[in-house]
Amino acid sequence: MPELPEVETIRRQLSPRLEGRRIRAARTHESEKFTPAQDAVGARVRAVDRRGKYLIALLDDGRELIVHLGMTGSLAITPALPRDPYVRAWWQLDDNEFLAYRDVRRFGRIHCVPSGHYSAVPTLAGQGPDALSPDFTPEGFHLALRKSRRRIATQLLSQKPVAGVGNIYGTEALWAAGIHPAARQISRPAAEKLHAAVVQALEAGLANGGTTLRDYRNAKGERGRHQHALACYGRSGQPCLRCARPLQHRRYDARTLTFCAGCQPR
DNA sequence: CGCAGCGCCTGAAGGC
């Protein structure tokens, strides 16, 4: 599932290829999740930005083309349109190349809105500071976490205290910080530790080109390498790398969380 | 407004 490191990897690859390009044509799957991709036809891409897990192409007509990759989404630039039943949207550029959006499970979404008008994208509108931006501070993070009594893992995945964290990197950060995923309140020192762990987990993932468990591919179609560096996610039953006790997994709020009962006490 | 619960999707994996 694409989280901040995967989306940022794609952004860095797409940016030099898309900047300055005019969108000549577009076609999409019939779902209203994807049809807004067609609204960008005629506009020129000024820059490719990212906020949390949202990729945002800034257009020269004062609008933004917003893409969320969901669970299985990927973007690639290709000289010819791939014959692939899972391409849900594509844009033809003025250099005759194509930007193709592939999404097997159709959990992703595409929007085209006036700049900054995110009422149609509530999660983007309401999300906290991007995890790799200077706005993500230990103080603000602790304050944001104190506003809710939900489980810490649920809060991390809500995108509100910080934007860009999904289950993989959230699991890694909680393990690294020694915090139980079901904890409902954490101390200031624990919040500071978790803040550092979130940044570290995401930067490590980015340095490794993202995590490919099954579907993730970057804009060149390559797999990430961070799946080999995961300490906790997907390792239930295997020994904790700190204390050798077998890692456990439990379902909290409809998602599977892996943790070490020894290193991450309640 | 916060939050719990459900639905969206499909391929893979496991049971029989």
Next chain:
DNA sequence: TGCCTTCAGGCGCTGC
């Protein structure tokens, strides 16, 4: 071998 069930989960929506 083949059919059926379960699972993965980010996010939008509904209703309390």
